Amino acid sequence: MLQQLGAGMVVSAEIFFLTLILSLPLGLVLSFGRMSKNRLIRAVSKVYISVMRGTPLMLQLMVVYFGPFYLFGIKITSSYRFVAVIIGFVLNYAAYFAEIYRGGIESMAIGQYEAAKILGYSKVQTFFKIIFPQVVKRILPPVTNEVITLVKDTSLAFVIAVSEMFTSAKAIAAAQTTMVPFVIAGIFYYVFNLLVAFVMEKLEKKLDYYR
Amino acid sequence: MNLLEIKNLKKSYGGLTVIEDISLSVAEGEVVSIIGPSGSGKSTLLRCATMLEKMNGGELTYLSEKAAWNGSDGKCVYAPSKDLKRIHGYYGLVFQNFNLFPHFSVLKNVMDAPVSVQGIPKAEAEKTARQLLARLGLADKADAYPCQLSGGQQQRVSIARALALNPKILFFDEPTSALDPELTVEVLKVIRSLAEQKMTMIIVTHEMQFAKELSDRIIFMEEGRIQAQGTPDELFSTENARVREFIGKLTN
Numbered sequence: 001m002l003q004q005l006g007a008g009m010v011v012s013a014e015i016f017f018l019t020l021i022l023s024l025p026l027g028l029v030l031s032f033g034r035m036s037k038n039r040l041i042r043a044v045s046k047v048y049i050s051v052m053r054g055t056p057l058m059l060q061l062m063v064v065y066f067g068p069f070y071l072f073g074i075k076i077t078s079s080y081r082f083v084a085v086i087i088g089f090v091l092n093y094a095a096y097f098a099e100i101y102r103g104g105i106e107s108m109a110i111g112q113y114e115a116a117k118i119l120g121y122s123k124v125q126t127f128f129k130i131i132f133p134q135v136v137k138r139i140l141p142p143v144t145n146e147v148i149t150l151v152k153d154t155s156l157a158f159v160i161a162v163s164e165m166f167t168s169a170k171a172i173a174a175a176q177t178t179m180v181p182f183v184i185a186g187i188f189y190y191v192f193n194l195l196v197a198f199v200m201e202k203l204e205k206k207l208d209y210y211r
Numbered sequence: 212m213n214l215l216e217i218k219n220l221k222k223s224y225g226g227l228t229v230i231e232d233i234s235l236s237v238a239e240g241e242v243v244s245i246i247g248p249s250g251s252g253k254s255t256l257l258r259c260a261t262m263l264e265k266m267n268g269g270e271l272t273y274l275s276e277k278a279a280w281n282g283s284d285g286k287c288v289y290a291p292s293k294d295l296k297r298i299h300g301y302y303g304l305v306f307q308n309f310n311l312f313p314h315f316s317v318l319k320n321v322m323d324a325p326v327s328v329q330g331i332p333k334a335e336a337e338k339t340a341r342q343l344l345a346r347l348g349l350a351d352k353a354d355a356y357p358c359q360l361s362g363g364q365q366q367r368v369s370i371a372r373a374l375a376l377n378p379k380i381l382f383f384d385e386p387t388s389a390l391d392p393e394l395t396v397e398v399l400k401v402i403r404s405l406a407e408q409k410m411t412m413i414i415v416t417h418e419m420q421f422a423k424e425l426s427d428r429i430i431f432m433e434e435g436r437i438q439a440q441g442t443p444d445e446l447f448s449t450e451n452a453r454v455r456e457f458i459g460k461l462t463n
């Protein structure tokens with residue numbers, strides 16, 4: 001039982017880390033689209049974000065998983081399950097992160113851009129040296145909230161039968177008629193989130209050296 | 212040679228004309244103060260001169276290099292960006308509210324642009340930055356962060372940051388207006404010492420006594436125009452009623 005749960009844990013952690021690693025940068029790109037001077041790019045990004053935030057992640061996962069077959073008749077292989085989960089999560093979380101980035105970037109005082117311009121920094125330098133580091137500090141609290149939600153959301157992968165923590169717990173519970181796997185799963189998610197909170201707090205402390 | 216030449220500058224926001232028509236030349240080593248009631252367009256003038264704002268018309272020239280001029284269609288044309296980049300290096304601007312980078316230490320605030328913009332080696336930039344900080348009485352603050360400093364210290368850091376790039380002209384937009392009176396003194400002292408070293412400066416200020424002592428020329432602006440200008444003696448003894456009234460209000 002523990003072995004099976006352990007394997008589920010690893011899969012959950014994989015979903016978690018891969019989603020973060022991919023959706024954080026994608027969200028930044030998407031936030032640029034959302035703030036673009038080009039009206040078409042702005043509109044497309046806005047609709048995308050609105051749809052991703054306005055429909056259930058569970059539904060999005062099913063669309064990503066079954067879509068290739070229903071839309072294009074491509075045969076779905078079982079190895080696609082995990083890939084579909086990552087694609088679904090990344091597409092969804094990027095939308096949330098994009099809005100968080102946008103809030104942070106738009107909250108920056110215009111004076112920072114002007115000072116950088118007068119000093120001769122290029123636009124790219126201004127963003128990555130001056131603006132972005134300050135944005136990171138400001139958006140840490142809402143990002144923490146999303147990351148904590150993500151830990152729990154990984155359990156949604158069960159809808160396309162990826163054997164992450166929750167899927168495994170459910171299978172064992174049914175087979176052995178016992179609550180224990182659920183208790184262990186609960187402890188797993190809880191401890192995982194304690195760790196997340198701990199790490200994010202460390203990060204906030206680290207950025208506490210100014211203002 | 213004139214370091215700066217502005218000819219027939221015009222600037223409006225939407226339908227609101229802020230600068231009617233201003234021409235202004237500044238020679239090397241000259242200290243020019245700009246005074247005038249709030250809303251008269253002083254900041255806008257500096258923002259156009261430093262290219263934070265685009266002019267609607269007129270000519271802008273630094274060191275005989277044209278940065279902007281009137282195109283044939285009546286719109287203002289700016290020089291190609293590689294020329295503008297060089298021209299940008301000729302001047303610096305000190306803001307009323309400092310605009311220091313809060314996540315950089317004092318030292319990094321001062322040395323980062325020389326390194327990342329001008330490509331000066333780190334060690335050399337650091338040496339220059341430390342010398343500048345020492346000159347402005349901030350040697351012991353190199354490792355502090357802006358939020359740990361008083362307003363007067365922050366403004367001195369921002370002056371050091373501007374000086375680190377070795378500009379030919381330094382603009383100041385009300386450098387002491389955000390400061391308590393007792394902190395104003397230390398910033399004015401620094402600007403005074405720059406004047407003694409023949410730094411070319413254009414200073415928007417409400418400090419009449421300071422402007423009088425320091426300036427080679429004072430410009431009085433109102434409603435987007437230069438209404439009067441001259442040496443401090445000329446301006447402080449003018450017959451122009453508006454100027455007298457304005458100066459009178461601010462000196463007592």
Ligand SMILES: Nc1ncnc2c1ncn2[C@@H]1O[C@H](COP(=O)(O)OP(=O)(O)O)[C@@H](O)[C@H]1O
Binds near residue numbers: 247254
């Ligand atoms: N970005 C802007 N948009 C619209 N109006 C502006 C803008 N900047 C300045 N103004 C207007 O231009 C006028 C002159 O402003 P400013 O140059 O800041 O005056 P001063 O620095 O002499 O107090 C004011 O009426 C102000 O409201």
Ligand SMILES: [Mg+2]
Binds near residue numbers: 254
């Ligand atoms: Mg002003």
